[in-house]
Amino acid sequence: MKLGRLNHVGVATRSIEQSLATYRELFGAEPSAASFDLPAQGVRVCFVDAPNAQIELIEPLGADSPIVKFLDKYPAGGQHHLCFEVPDITAARAHFEGKGARVLGPTRIGAHGTPIFFLHPKDMGGVLTEIMESPKQAH
């Protein structure tokens, strides 16, 4: 196991539109594509590209969204998770489970269309950590 690419930083927001307005106004940044729903995660997402990594703006999709509680606690929004890439999600899951790290829920398809899972923040120094299989075409 080697620390892989930091694919993105997940930033929770009550309003992707409002966050995009901020990135546009302060940084001249535009989203790399339109926002889209990710029902498996209970969020609506939109990516803003820095030259080397992405900011993933995530907005609650429905009242049961897992980020509703986060936004109740941090009404202004804020950093929600970090996402690192791995070459093989099945091997990575076995690796982390073998190390005793708590994996949250099943492996599922993430915002980039590749399989992902999350590691419990208590096993990663307080940081909710997404592990994502690298898109094949990108490497």
Place this chain on the structure above:
Amino acid sequence: MKLGRLNHVGVATRSIEQSLATYRELFGAEPSAASFDLPAQGVRVCFVDAPNAQIELIEPLGADSPIVKFLDKYPAGGQHHLCFEVPDITAARAHFEGKGARVLGPTRIGAHGTPIFFLHPKDMGGVLTEIMESPKQAH
């Protein structure tokens, strides 16, 4: 203004050594250099490199450290700030001030030896944002 490189994600911890043990155990990651004190920021720092960006582990340096309160609130540690690069810190500061964003404190020398300042999280969707002049040799 264009959104620059995501230089690093700042992660607060009570113990850099303990965080390094976690990154080593789970990701096989080693710090890119030894930890060092940054008295101007009131923190001790250590960088762990992903292939495209860095994790900056920050530990309080003294009881007056600005991250003591953060760690009181989040005893396990957690994501503290994002740092984006700009080509010219003076122009960037004028740009953000001109946009009405609150700049926190004076421009000072940051962990990579180049000038930095911070934007108030309330003006960046809840994300404390460091703006850092790119190291000259890196580009």
